[in-house]
Amino acid sequence: MKSLIKLLLQLARCSSGGVMVESAVILPIAISLMVGSVDFGIGFRTWAAGNKSVRDAARYLGSMPPAIMKDSTGAWLADCPSWTKTNAQNLAVYGNIAGSGSSLVPNWQVSGGANNNVTVDCSTLPSIVVTAKFPYSAVLLASFVPLASTVTLSAQHREQSVGG
Numbered sequence: 001m002k003s004l005i006k007l008l009l010q011l012a013r014c015s016s017g018g019v020m021v022e023s024a025v026i027l028p029i030a031i032s033l034m035v036g037s038v039d040f041g042i043g044f045r046t047w048a049a050g051n052k053s054v055r056d057a058a059r060y061l062g063s064m065p066p067a068i069m070k071d072s073t074g075a076w077l078a079d080c081p082s083w084t085k086t087n088a089q090n091l092a093v094y095g096n097i098a099g100s101g102s103s104l105v106p107n108w109q110v111s112g113g114a115n116n117n118v119t120v121d122c123s124t125l126p127s128i129v130v131t132a133k134f135p136y137s138a139v140l141l142a143s144f145v146p147l148a149s150t151v152t153l154s155a156q157h158r159e160q161s162v163g164g
Contacts, residue, residue, distance in 0.1 A: 042139070043136050129157070129159075
């Protein structure tokens with residue numbers, strides 16, 4: 001009986017292979033946390049870029065001179081002129097009113113369906129509302145977690161016209 005207790009105590013003190021077992025348990029969890037943190041950071045950066053772009057587009061429309069947003073009697077128009085809407089959409093997506101270059105958020109388009117677009121609502125002038133939906137592809141996390149690979153992020157900004 002003494003030898004059995006002696007053998008069990010010796011096995012309890014033996015640590016060879018213990019690190020391997022601990023690593024096998026902890027390493028996948030640590031890698032998942034690191035990858036998730038990086039993916040969240042990239043997603044937050046994408047949302048921040050889209051949000052800033054929408055704000056810039058609304059401010060662009062809000063800074064239009066009253067002569068453009070009002071009729072000859074001084075009353076607000078029922079809607080923004082179409083060229084101002086196009087310029088604001090291009091400013092949101094591309095960062096310039098010409099609509100040239102690459103989009104600020106990957107795969108973002110001026111009008112690309114319900115989940116990838118920029119809309120401008122001037123129907124309640126002097127208040128202007130710019131709303132956008134833009135895609136975010138979870139590049140890193142999608143390879144580890146079987147979720148939808150593309151998530152639709154959105155942003156909205158309301159701005160008062162300077163002429164109001």
